[in-house]
Amino acid sequence: MDNNATTSLKKEVLDAMLPYYTDIYGNASSKFYKVGRDAEQALYKMRESVAKSINAPNVNEIYFTGSGCEADNWAVKGAAMANRKKGNHIITTKIEHHAILNTCEYLERHGFEVTYLDVDEYGFVTPEQVEAAIKDTTVLITIMTANNEIGTIEPIKEIAEVAKKHKVIFHTDAVQAIGHMKIDVKELGVDMLSLSAHKFHGPKGVGMLYIRNGVRIDNLIHGGGQERGKRAATENLAGIAGLAKALEIAVADxxxxxxxxxxxxxxxxxxxxxxxxxxxxxxxxxxxxxxxxxxxxxxxxxxxxxxxxxxxxxxxxxxxxxxxxxxxxxxxxxxxxxxxxxxxxxxxxxxxxxxxxxxxxxxxxxxxxxxxxxxxxxxxxxxxxx
Amino acid sequence: MYSEKVMEHFANPRNVGEIPDANAVGQVGNAKCGDIMKMYMKIEDNVIKDVKFKTFGCGAAIATSSMATEMVKGKTVDEALKLTNKAVMEALDGLPKEKIHCSVLAEEAIQSAINDYRRRSGEDVPEDKEYTCEH
Structure with missing residues (x-):
């Protein structure tokens, strides 16, 4: 009775993961030998599968992370820092997950201004509230798709329209929503979207950030050239395989x-x-x-x-x-x-x-x-x- | 996170209830902070003949209330006033750090009830403090 906290790992998901611990253990960046190339190709297929599952127009808009929390941190810090010249204002709500709220508080300590929108007695925020909070300096709006504690589903599509109208980047934390409602990034019109595999019968320790092409975002994790230079660290191939498979099943079912x-x-x-x-x-x-x-x-x-x-x-x-x-x-x-x-x-x-x-x-x-x-x-x- | 003793006292709390003819009643804590302890005592010849409690709060609040009532039952008023939160914690084989305030509340609930008894006996005892959520 605590499926909002985590879910069981599906057998089919585990089966999809195991080959990447045993046979295809190569580093996807080691392209000069077969096991590395096999890993690279497998990774591409997984990315393709995830893009299809959330209807991302381009495969290269899918970025794998170590968790939903990392995806949230990256979206908020990355977009804030990359667009600092444009402004320092962020809009969010009072009911976000701590992955968002604590990140916003961190940015406040570093010169950003954050508006935490009120919600009504059921937890809803309105597109009108969002629009009224937008200033010339607003660089990011981040509002969750569905609340993890009380289950409120926010009007993401309508908020995305407001954000688009004002040319502000819009991120949504969809960690709780995946598997419980249709998530189509194109239809929703969001610029960024986070998810976490273990909330939909995938493994723990792997998440994803969808970043629409054209969104300016700085790195959170600096290092090697993985994830097209945006997120360093050797890819967690087995975890990503699990995420992709769990998402396929979640969408199909x-x-x-x-x-x-x-x-x-x-x-x-x-x-x-x-x-x-x-x-x-x-x-x-x-x-x-x-x-x-x-x-x-x-x-x-x-x-x-x-x-x-x-x-x-x-x-x-x-x-x-x-x-x-x-x-x-x-x-x-x-x-x-x-x-x-x-x-x-x-x-x-x-x-x-x-x-x-x-x-x-x-x-x-x-x-x-x-x-x-x-x-x-x-x-x-x-x-x-x- | 809790010791077996805490779990045991939580699952089977001793001395739960009210004493209709109590001559000492004390209440500490605050609903806003999430814990209230109310102690009822029947004191005769300066000895705590009977003690019961009612608690609104977490597992540790219930377990410390239960243990504290056990520790003062049959004791003289002076002995009961010497009960410390540390002694209650030790008797429960420890508490997680964030639950230490529950044992403090239990100590204060005993004192509050005894203060009530002393006031009723005509002694000049200061009023209990106001409870805020800072423990």
Whole structure:
């Protein structure tokens, strides 16, 4: 029940990866002998496959990275630095992943100005808000495709139009979205897009940044001439093979998986609402919500305790409470949608996947109410509520 | 991340509940910070005959409440006031660094309840401090 955190590696994906650990172990930059050339050719095919999966017009717009986090860091720092002469202003939202937010904060310490747009109570930002924030000095807009905590799907296509109109580079972090909705970079009209393989049944430690030809971007990783001189480091061929294969499957099975996840998610949301009083669904209702995400706040209890009790019952989940995150404040996303601290502390994220069965959902719905009740019976805030 | 002792006290907390005729009640913490501990005591002849707690908070908050109540039950008021957060932590085989504040809250909850008892007995005891989220 924590598929927004990571997913299992598919057998077909592992099978696609293994030859690059055993037989085709060559360095794709070593072109003067066969095993190197084989690696180079394989890498081209993988790039071609990824370009096709996200409908990138050109194969050379696909850049492999070591993670989704690296792709985000590169997009933001790289575009900011390369366009510094034009301006120093960046637009983003308050609910981005920390890969974006902490990068923006870093750039603020180095002379950049960042606008963190508010979101509404469901987590939506509007193209009008983005347009109103654009200044002459704006060099980059970065807004996530879908939120990892509350599942809000942002109007990326419309925001891309605004960015294009004002000739500002637009990047979207699609790490959570891949496999849960159609991602077509041409149709979306984005300039850059990040993804991470392990979120769609690929391996950990490999990501990708789509960079439309013509976008000015500096390197993040300096060194050799890999990735057409844009991202140094010997290519992680097996990882990239896994990413390409997992993405092919995710795209081929998209409709089936979305329908399945939505069914499981809705069963879960209904089961929880019907059986647990004083709870609220965080994020949008069906429309505009990622097909696999459910995020609830349970009043009078704290999230980490819920997670620990779920774990004792064999259920893996996640929470936006301060305790669960190891900080003093609850999740920035739950704060941004306007939840009071005490409600945010009682949050629980359950994210289903293609492997989730009705039995899994029903088991959660059978266990969770008594966990919440047990914690409420222990809670001084619940006194007198019954 | 938690010791087996912490997990055991979290899974089976001792002394959960309220004491209807408690003559010492103390509450510390703040919902905004994500943890509140409330302690109820029945004190007779300066001895803590019974103690119960209610806690809103993380696993460590529940486990430290449970352990602290066990450690002061049957003790005199003076002995209970000597209970330190360090002793509670040691009894639980340690806590992760970011959870140390839970043991501090447990120590303060005991003190808050005893202060309430002393006030009720006519002693001049200062009010409890206001809780902010800086631990």
């Amino acid at each position: 998209l409709d089936k998986n979305v329908a399945h996840c939505r069914k499981m998610r809705d069963r879960l949301i209904k089961g929880i609402r019907d059986n647990i009083p004083y709870c609220r669904l965080n994020g949008p209702e069906d429309e505009g919500r990622m097909c696999n995400n459910a995020n609830f706040s349970f009043q009078y209890v704290e999230g980490e305790s819920i997670l620990m009790m779920l774990d004792m019952n064999g259920i893996a989940a996640s929470s936006g409470s301060a305790c669960a995150s190891g900080s003093l404040d609850p999740s920035h996303v739950l704060m941004a949608i306007g939840l009071p601290h005490e409600i945010a502390h009682g949050s629980l994220r359950l994210s289903v996947g293609e492997d989730t069965t009705e039995e899994d959902v029903d088991y959660v719905v059978s266990v969770l109410p008594s966990i919440i009740q047990r914690l409420r019976d222990m809670s001084p805030l619940y006194e007198g509520v019954e």
